[in-house]
Amino acid sequence: xxxxxxxxxxxxxxxxxxxxxxxxxxxxxxxxxxxxxxxxxxxxxxxxxxxxxxxxxxxxxxxxxxxxxxxxxxxxxxxxxxxxxxxxxxxxxxxxxxxxxxxxxxxxxxxxxxxxxxxxxxxxxxxxxxxxxxxxxxxxxxxxxxxxxxxxxxxxxxxxxxxxxxxxxxxxxxxxxxxxxxxxxxxxxxxxxxxxxxxxxxxxxxxxxxxxxxxxxxxxxxxxxxxxxxxxxxxxxxxxxxxxxxxxxxxxxxxxxxxxxxxxxxxxxxxxxxxxxxxxxxxxxxxxxxxxxxxxxxxxxxxxxxxxxxxxxxxxxxxxxxxxxxxxxxxxxxxxxxxxxxxxxxxxxxxxxxxxxxxxxxxxxxxxxxxxxxxxxxxxxxxxxxxxxxxxxxxxxxxxxxxxxxxxxxxxxxxxxxxxxxxxxxxxxxxxxxxxxxxxxxxxxxxxxxxxxxx
Amino acid sequence: xxxxxxxxxxxxxxxxxxxxxxxxxxxxxxxxxxxxxxxxxxxxxxxxxxxxxxxxxxxxxxxxxxxxxxxxxxxxxxxxxxxxxxxxxxxxxxxxxxxxxxxxxxxxxxxxxxxxxxxxxxxxxxxxxxxxxxxxxxxxxxxxxxxxxxxxxxxxxxxxxxxxxxxxxxxxxxxxxxxxxxxxxxxxxxxxxxxxxxxxxxxxxxxxxxxxxxxxxxxxxxxxxxxxxxxxxxxxxxxxxxxxxxxxxxxxxxxxxxxxxxxxxxxxxxxxxxxxxxxxxxxxxxxxxxxxxxxxxxxxxxxxxxxxxxxxxxxxxxxxxxxxxxxxxxxxxxxxxxxxxxxxxxxxxxxxxxxxxxxxxxxxxxxxxxxxxxxxxxxxxxxxxxxxxxxxxxxxxxxxxxxxxxxxxxxxxxxxxxxxxxxxxxxxxxxxxxxxxxxxxxxxxxxxxxxxxxx
Numbered sequence: 001x002x003x004x005x006x007x008x009x010x011x012x013x014x015x016x017x018x019x020x021x022x023x024x025x026x027x028x029x030x031x032x033x034x035x036x037x038x039x040x041x042x043x044x045x046x047x048x049x050x051x052x053x054x055x056x057x058x059x060x061x062x063x064x065x066x067x068x069x070x071x072x073x074x075x076x077x078x079x080x081x082x083x084x085x086x087x088x089x090x091x092x093x094x095x096x097x098x099x100x101x102x103x104x105x106x107x108x109x110x111x112x113x114x115x116x117x118x119x120x121x122x123x124x125x126x127x128x129x130x131x132x133x134x135x136x137x138x139x140x141x142x143x144x145x146x147x148x149x150x151x152x153x154x155x156x157x158x159x160x161x162x163x164x165x166x167x168x169x170x171x172x173x174x175x176x177x178x179x180x181x182x183x184x185x186x187x188x189x190x191x192x193x194x195x196x197x198x199x200x201x202x203x204x205x206x207x208x209x210x211x212x213x214x215x216x217x218x219x220x221x222x223x224x225x226x227x228x229x230x231x232x233x234x235x236x237x238x239x240x241x242x243x244x245x246x247x248x249x250x251x252x253x254x255x256x257x258x259x260x261x262x263x264x265x266x267x268x269x270x271x272x273x274x275x276x277x278x279x280x281x282x283x284x285x286x287x288x289x290x291x292x293x294x295x296x297x298x299x300x301x302x303x304x305x306x307x308x309x310x311x312x313x314x315x316x317x318x319x320x321x322x323x324x325x326x327x328x329x330x331x332x333x334x335x336x337x338x339x340x341x342x343x344x345x346x347x348x349x350x351x352x353x354x355x356x357x358x359x360x361x362x363x364x365x366x367x368x369x370x371x372x373x374x375x376x377x378x379x380x381x382x383x384x385x386x387x388x389x390x391x392x393x394x395x396x397x398x399x400x401x402x403x404x405x406x407x408x409x410x411x412x413x414x415x416x417x418x419x420x421x422x423x424x425x426x427x428x429x430x431x432x433x434x435x436x437x438x439x440x441x442x443x444x445x446x447x448x449x450x451x452x453x454x455x
Numbered sequence: 456x457x458x459x460x461x462x463x464x465x466x467x468x469x470x471x472x473x474x475x476x477x478x479x480x481x482x483x484x485x486x487x488x489x490x491x492x493x494x495x496x497x498x499x500x501x502x503x504x505x506x507x508x509x510x511x512x513x514x515x516x517x518x519x520x521x522x523x524x525x526x527x528x529x530x531x532x533x534x535x536x537x538x539x540x541x542x543x544x545x546x547x548x549x550x551x552x553x554x555x556x557x558x559x560x561x562x563x564x565x566x567x568x569x570x571x572x573x574x575x576x577x578x579x580x581x582x583x584x585x586x587x588x589x590x591x592x593x594x595x596x597x598x599x600x601x602x603x604x605x606x607x608x609x610x611x612x613x614x615x616x617x618x619x620x621x622x623x624x625x626x627x628x629x630x631x632x633x634x635x636x637x638x639x640x641x642x643x644x645x646x647x648x649x650x651x652x653x654x655x656x657x658x659x660x661x662x663x664x665x666x667x668x669x670x671x672x673x674x675x676x677x678x679x680x681x682x683x684x685x686x687x688x689x690x691x692x693x694x695x696x697x698x699x700x701x702x703x704x705x706x707x708x709x710x711x712x713x714x715x716x717x718x719x720x721x722x723x724x725x726x727x728x729x730x731x732x733x734x735x736x737x738x739x740x741x742x743x744x745x746x747x748x749x750x751x752x753x754x755x756x757x758x759x760x761x762x763x764x765x766x767x768x769x770x771x772x773x774x775x776x777x778x779x780x781x782x783x784x785x786x787x788x789x790x791x792x793x794x795x796x797x798x799x800x801x802x803x804x805x806x807x808x809x810x811x812x813x814x815x816x817x818x819x820x821x822x823x824x825x826x827x828x829x830x831x832x833x834x835x836x837x838x839x840x841x842x843x844x845x846x847x848x849x850x851x852x853x854x855x856x857x858x859x860x861x862x863x864x865x866x867x868x869x870x871x872x873x874x875x876x877x878x879x880x881x882x883x884x885x886x887x888x889x890x891x892x893x894x895x896x897x898x899x900x901x902x903x904x905x906x907x908x909x910x
Contacts, residue, residue, distance in 0.1 A: 021694040041662025072873030102869035142604040149597040159901040184908035207496025239476040414557035418527030446614040453639035
C-alpha cells in the first residue's frame, strides 16, 4: 500500500507496480478511455488513474462506467509520468471496491452552500475547500506547539471543569451528573472560560508556560466570530513586562504564519482559487511589517480626529476616554489608519479585567493590551498581571467580584509572586485571519453555537 | 535579562556581567560568605549565586541573611566557572527583591505528602519533583504532536460538548446554562467521553487523523488510575486493518518515549533520585523489545494454565471465554508471563464496543485490541471499525443502543466508508507509565476527581 502523496512525485516508484487506496473524486470517460481522480487525504491534489477499455475485462470497464463518486477503492497499476504536467499517474490494471455508496448520502453535483455543509459534517469534509482548511488548521496547531517547545515553555493542561468563571468575562456552562446531582461535593462545576489564572500559578515556578485547550461561553451570540466552544492559547511569561509580552506575541504570530505558509502552499492556492481572493500575498505582507504600538489615549485621539474630519462614520460616535472599542473602531485603526497590525495598550481600568496591573496615574489605566488585525479586530488580548496583593484585593472590590471565590488566586501574591505578563489568542480567530474564511463555524470541525448541537 | 539555562553552561557569558531573575530555592550562609540557588524554571538545576560579606553593603548582606525562601529576585553579577562541578555560577554584585513572601504561604522545611501537595497546587509546582513531571509531560505532549505532524496526519479538534455518549462507555456529565435552561434547543449537551466517532467521520476524507483533547467520566471511582477529566489521544487510520494499527501504536510509543528520554535526561534523574526507583533503564528496555501479539483465546489459555499450575492467585478465578480481564489478569500477562508489552486481540463481542468489526467466526469475536504494559495494565485500546451498515445496525441492536442517537454515525457507512482502524491512548496513563508515579492525580496539573474541585 502506498500513500498518494508518495507516488505522485517520487521518482523511485516510476514504471513500477503500485497499490493505492482512496475515494473517487472525479471521473471522465470516453468510449475507449477513462480517467479517475482518487484522493486518500495524503495530499490535496489526489492522483489521476487512467483506464483503457482494451486493457480491462468488459465487466470491470463497465463497473467503472457506473461507479458512484466517493466510492472507496483499491487501485493497482503501473506508475507512469504524465509529460504534460510532470506528475505521475497510474495506468490501471485492477481495482477493488472497498464499500458501496448510497447516492443519497454523498455530495451531489450541484454546489452546496456553506450553511448546508455545516449541518452535514461528513459531506463538508469531502470538499476540497474543507480539506485545505483542515490541513492549514493542523499545521497552525502543530507549529504553535513546536514554537513553544523551541522557546522552552512548559505546557500546562488547564482544567476544563473549574470552580469559578475566572474573570467574570461571560456566561458559563454549569455541569451536573446525568441524574442532576452535583459530582463535586463542595461546589458546582462550570466549564472553563480561560486557563489564565491556572497558568499564572504554574508560571510562578516554571517561568514560561502556556495552555492550549477548549474554552466555553454560554452566551446567546449568533455572530460570525463567536462560538460556544473554541480553542484558546494562553502563554504566561514570568519576569516579562507587558511590552516584552507584546513583542513576544508578534514573534509568535510571524513564526507560525510563515511556517504554515511554507508548508501549505498548495492548500492556500486552493483557497485562493475557490474563494477568489488574495491570501498568500496578504500574509506575506503581514510577515514583513512591524506591528504598531500605541496607547489607548492615542487611539482615542486618532478615532476622534477621523470622525471630526469625516473620514469615517461610526455607529458609536461618542469617542472619549472610557469607551470600550467596538469592532468598527478596531478595524478602522488597523485597516484604514495604520494599514498594519496595531497593539493598543494602557486601557482604562473600568473597561478591563480585575487582574491587570494598575499604572501609577490619575486616570486609573491598566497595563492591558489588545492586538488588532485586519478582517477580525481583536486577535490577542493580554496584560501585565497585578502582583501586589493589596492592589489586587482593591481591584476585586471595585469590580464587585467576591474575593472568596478567588482566594487561591489572591494568595499566589503571598507565595512569591514575581511580575508576570501573558495573553490569550483565540485559535479560531487566527484561523479566520489566515484562511480569510468569514464564519468561525467554517474553521471548526464540529461547531457549537446557540441552539445547534449536531453530531 | 538572561535565562538561567543559557548562562549555566554557555561559555560566551563567562566573566561577563549577567542579570538573571528567579526564586530563591536554597540558601547556605557562613559568616563571610553565602550561597543561594535560584531557579527560573528554564532548567531543573537552577544556578548558584555566591555572595561575600566584604563585597556587599552591610544592609544588603543582612537582607540576604534573613530573606525568605521562594522570594523572587533579580540578580546582577559576574558569571564565573565553578571548577569543582564545571558549571557556571554568579558572583553577586547587586540584587532586587521583586515581591515579598509570606512564610505561611510557601513550602515549609518539613517534607509534605503528595496528598497535601495535591490540594495546594501553587505549592506543589514549587517542588523539584513536580517541575520534573511537568517538563516530561510537556515533552511527551509536544513529541506526540510532532510525531503525527511528521506522519502526515490531520489534527481534528473533537468537540467537548456532544449530543451523545459515544459508546455508552460510562456515565457522562450533563451541561446546562447557569440558569438551568438548556443552551442547545434540540438536545441536552453532555461532555465528551471520546472523540473517536467524530474522528472517524473526518478520516473518511482525510485518511489519517488524530484527536487530542480532554475527555470526561462522571463515575464515582476513586482509584489511583482514574480521573473525571483526562486527555485522550485518538488516531484513526483509514485503509489500515487492526494489525497495521497495532504496529503503528508500537511505533508511536517508541518514538515519543525515546525522544522524551533524550530531552529530559536530567528530569528523569531527578525522578529516580526522589522516588528511589529505576526508570531510565526500564524505559530503555521498553524501547528495545518487540511487543507481543496474542489472541484473546490464547490469553485465556495462559491465564487458565497459570492458575492451575498455582503460579498465580487471581481474585477472579473463573477464567473462560467471555471474561472481561481485570487489571490482575492484564498485569500477570505483561509483567509475569511475557515480561514485555503485549497486544491482546480478537475479543468476544459481548465485552467490547458496538463499533468493532465482527470476525466471521462462530464465537462472535471482534477485531478489538488492547495493549498491556507493566505497572498499568491497559495503555491503549483500539479496533478495526465495522464498516458494513447492516452489521453495525445489528450490533447496536444487540447492545440495546438506540440507533436514533447515532444515525449520523451509522449513515457514514452509506457515504463511502472505507475500512478503518484506530485506538485511544489515555495521555495520563502514558505519563504514569513513563514517570512511574503511582497516582494519576500526580501527573495532572489540576486533577478532577469525585467530590474534589479545587482551583
